[in-house]
Amino acid sequence: MPSASPSPLHQAVLRRTILARHLWALVRSAFPHSSTSIFAPAGTPAHSILSLSMLVLGITAAIFLIVAGLLLYAVVRYRHRASDANAAQEPAQIYGSNQIELAWTVIPILIVVLLFLATARIILSTQNAPRPAAALDVTVVGHQFWWEFSYPKLGIVTANELHIPVSDPKHPTPTYLTMTSADTDHSFWVPRLAGKMDLIPNQINTMWLDPQAPGLYLGQCAQYCGVQHAKMLLRVYADTPADFSAWVVRQQQPAVNSPDPQAAAGRAVFQRSVCISCHTVSGTVATGRFGPDLTHLASRETIASGSVPNTPANLRAFVDNPAAFKPGALMPAMHLNQRDLDALTAYLTTLK
Amino acid sequence: MATHTPAPADINQPAGLVTYAAPRRLLLDVLHDWVTTVDHKKLGLMYIGYALIFLVIAGFQALLMRVQLSLPNNTFVSPQTFNSLFTMHGTTMVFFVGMPILFGFGNYLVPLMIGARDMAFPRLNAFSFWISAFGGLLLYFSYFGASGLYGAGSAPDVGWFAYAPLTARVFSPGHSTDYWTLAILLSGIGSIGTALNIVATTLCMRCPGMKLSRMPLLVWLYLVTSSLVFVAVSPLTAAQIMLLLDRYAGSHFFDTQAGGSAVLWMHFFWIFGHPEVYILILPAFAFANEIIPVFSRKAIFGYPAMVAASVGIGFISLSVWAHHMFTVGLGPGANTFFTLATMVISVPTGIKLFNWLATLWGGKIHFTASMMFAIGFLFQFLIAGLSGIMLSVAPFDWQLGNSYFVVAHFHYVLVGAILFMLFSAFYYWFPKMSGRMLSERLGKWHFWIFLIGFHLTFDFMHVPGLLGMPRRIYTYEADRGWMIWNLIISSGAVFQAAGTLLFVYNMVWSYFKGPIAGPDPWDAWTLEWSTPSPPPAYNFAVIPTVESRRPLWDLKHPDDPDSRYE
Numbered sequence: 069m070p071s072a073s074p075s076p077l078h079q080a081v082l083r084r085t086i087l088a089r090h091l092w093a094l095v096r097s098a099f100p101h102s103s104t105s106i107f108a109p110a111g112t113p114a115h116s117i118l119s120l121s122m123l124v125l126g127i128t129a130a131i132f133l134i135v136a137g138l139l140l141y142a143v144v145r146y147r148h149r150a151s152d153a154n155a156a157q158e159p160a161q162i163y164g165s166n167q168i169e170l171a172w173t174v175i176p177i178l179i180v181v182l183l184f185l186a187t188a189r190i191i192l193s194t195q196n197a198p199r200p201a202a203a204l205d206v207t208v209v210g211h212q213f214w215w216e217f218s219y220p221k222l223g224i225v226t227a228n229e230l231h232i233p234v235s236d237p238k239h240p241t242p243t244y245l246t247m248t249s250a251d252t253d254h255s256f257w258v259p260r261l262a263g264k265m266d267l268i269p270n271q272i273n274t275m276w277l278d279p280q281a282p283g284l285y286l287g288q289c290a291q292y293c294g295v296q297h298a299k300m301l302l303r304v305y306a307d308t309p310a311d312f313s314a315w316v317v318r319q320q321q322p323a324v325n326s327p328d329p330q331a332a333a334g335r336a337v338f339q340r341s342v343c344i345s346c347h348t349v350s351g352t353v354a355t356g357r358f359g360p361d362l363t364h365l366a367s368r369e370t371i372a373s374g375s376v377p378n379t380p381a382n383l384r385a386f387v388d389n390p391a392a393f394k395p396g397a398l399m400p401a402m403h404l405n406q407r408d409l410d411a412l413t414a415y416l417t418t419l420k
Numbered sequence: 421m422a423t424h425t426p427a428p429a430d431i432n433q434p435a436g437l438v439t440y441a442a443p444r445r446l447l448l449d450v451l452h453d454w455v456t457t458v459d460h461k462k463l464g465l466m467y468i469g470y471a472l473i474f475l476v477i478a479g480f481q482a483l484l485m486r487v488q489l490s491l492p493n494n495t496f497v498s499p500q501t502f503n504s505l506f507t508m509h510g511t512t513m514v515f516f517v518g519m520p521i522l523f524g525f526g527n528y529l530v531p532l533m534i535g536a537r538d539m540a541f542p543r544l545n546a547f548s549f550w551i552s553a554f555g556g557l558l559l560y561f562s563y564f565g566a567s568g569l570y571g572a573g574s575a576p577d578v579g580w581f582a583y584a585p586l587t588a589r590v591f592s593p594g595h596s597t598d599y600w601t602l603a604i605l606l607s608g609i610g611s612i613g614t615a616l617n618i619v620a621t622t623l624c625m626r627c628p629g630m631k632l633s634r635m636p637l638l639v640w641l642y643l644v645t646s647s648l649v650f651v652a653v654s655p656l657t658a659a660q661i662m663l664l665l666d667r668y669a670g671s672h673f674f675d676t677q678a679g680g681s682a683v684l685w686m687h688f689f690w691i692f693g694h695p696e697v698y699i700l701i702l703p704a705f706a707f708a709n710e711i712i713p714v715f716s717r718k719a720i721f722g723y724p725a726m727v728a729a730s731v732g733i734g735f736i737s738l739s740v741w742a743h744h745m746f747t748v749g750l751g752p753g754a755n756t757f758f759t760l761a762t763m764v765i766s767v768p769t770g771i772k773l774f775n776w777l778a779t780l781w782g783g784k785i786h787f788t789a790s791m792m793f794a795i796g797f798l799f800q801f802l803i804a805g806l807s808g809i810m811l812s813v814a815p816f817d818w819q820l821g822n823s824y825f826v827v828a829h830f831h832y833v834l835v836g837a838i839l840f841m842l843f844s845a846f847y848y849w850f851p852k853m854s855g856r857m858l859s860e861r862l863g864k865w866h867f868w869i870f871l872i873g874f875h876l877t878f879d880f881m882h883v884p885g886l887l888g889m890p891r892r893i894y895t896y897e898a899d900r901g902w903m904i905w906n907l908i909i910s911s912g913a914v915f916q917a918a919g920t921l922l923f924v925y926n927m928v929w930s931y932f933k934g935p936i937a938g939p940d941p942w943d944a945w946t947l948e949w950s951t952p953s954p955p956p957a958y959n960f961a962v963i964p965t966v967e968s969r970r971p972l973w974d975l976k977h978p979d980d981p982d983s984r985y986e
Contacts, residue, residue, distance in 0.1 A: 117819050120816060121810070121813070124816060135773065142777060142785075146780060155784070165721075187813045191752050192756075251585070252583075255890075264819070264821065288890060290823065291583070
């Protein structure tokens, strides 16, 4: 039978909870939101890691409070005070205690067993998860200092910005990444979606992602790979099924062959320059594999592996001198004259 | 049956000996003496002095990095410079600060604490010092000499663990990587020589009555540390030679472009690298085992368990290395095994911490500068160990590995535990080494300033890791929300620099003007406190005979000697 009004105790608890929540919101607002926080999971691997980590944090916090509390008590209670009656005497010399020492050996062993079993469960569930038939396969190849993404069954090759479908937990459509490196070690880390997995040359590693809400998920290379490791950023676009299908269809087209005269002039510049020895633009003579595929460059929001917004001005400046944005990037300055540079930029902006 | 052990006052002044003040010597004679010495005490001091110089240099490198990272997209240093900075900072701190300073203390203290006159192999001792010192100079020569044919690179920029294939000639042209490799090779030879000396001295040169079970815990810990050096440095040396062969003799051990294995380097490196960090922490435990009892006025609690835990830590540390490789794709079986092994090592480590707590419990704690650093060590090592347990959980490491959480964890151990315990050891043994006390007042200022700086930097450093910031990046995007944390971290560095400079000043000032220490300023219980301060070249005029773990306690408390309780 409901009471007429909340008891005083109930009211007090309610007030304190609301107060605590306000305080917590205030504290959090003092610090900027982070787009790469492990505390904002958006996929199953990230969720299960966070749950496990809450258990671990709880256990370690409890151990800390108990042991640090005892330490603090000891250094306060047992400090030497000259004013004490027996200050000059040495305290009782205790050499050990079998029971106490046994206790603080057995209890940690039990904690370790508990923690280990909880952890083993998550390791196996993540790394041995059965692959649903509807999974999308993406091959990831790490390069100094950009990401190559290809969809072998869809005939798509792209770079730096990864589009994958959102996965509905009731009918999972995860993305399976098969990963290796073309040069040094790299590591694929998008904290909100999953833990990281390294890209090792001469070795295939796999991981899976299943973003449960559409949006852009940020990350970056997490294994030092050379000079521009810091600017090997990741952008994972989780698209709704409709958006993803539309994206796939666009990406499967060969390069746009724009009739615009300046774009045509730019295409001519492109095809007679060394651009073609590093880059691919499908449907043209450019079949280089050393640098990112540029077939749909203009469909990307960023260039230079996520570190520079993809605007005509930036594109022009980057082609002219990549080191101005990313010193140490392996693309050389192209030393084109201004007219060729304008034309080339116009051409690249048509590659949607 | 009582054996006569001379009372502390006359242990080194047998009746009838006339002493006189030696005449002032020429500077050249003094230098010659130090350069040619084989005395373990002088070599120990040289190790320590050498390490302190590199501590300041590597600390300065850290300051430069922290300035660069204070703001997103900062341009204080170039990417290449930053990458060299973190490589040199790490390599210097591990190999040319940590190892020499800890083995310097070991060199100085082990013979004194076991009642010996010197190490077993004094000339090997000198050789080990000079070759390690040369290694450090070689590493820093790379700033000038590493340009190589293509003008590429100066100081090494491959990270202190130099993962393959980044170290292959194709990705690291020039000679900077070679300077790194050779410097570490030489340092490793020096470490093995010193470890050999410590083991031989400890096993063969203890004074009469000092059974292994009566050795000070410091000596036990250096014995375990030295054994670890034998096992751990060898794979590193092998890996360095293999790398040199890859770079110059056409082999392909780690050359992935020709079928070699990047992961093989990781295994070799971390089979060294993990025991290495235990080689660094065990001497810190050694200091704690001596200092905490003296300033609590109580014997160490649980001596046999301490020995067993230390030996256990040594053994288990050889089985955990791949927790540095959880993200490399070893498979669930390996990830599970290394998670378990890493968690297991927390048991003997916890035992040690609890034993220290129990030593404090019921004692009479004196808050000297040395003890304050030791208490800081206890709290901070607890936290460092707990963040290590978090990282041992492989899935958690999949998020936090290679992020600033790891950087925070290992700096918590290296600075919060090891450096704090080193400061404690300095305040405790400087009187023995120099004959003068360090200023307690300056010591307390040093403690508080450094404590504030340490916590500002390394407590908050855990946060960017949790927010997705990887390590070894020379800059970061403004939209990640990392800036405020990096600013706080950098501000702490300034305090730590100030505290360290205050400490150096204290040492220099006190060496000349500090109060005279006498043989036993702390009323301590191990044999080094029975010699004059500083001890004469021969350490003991008469080799003592001991009957318990605390020979000087027995002498000071003839009514209640430890020997009654063994």
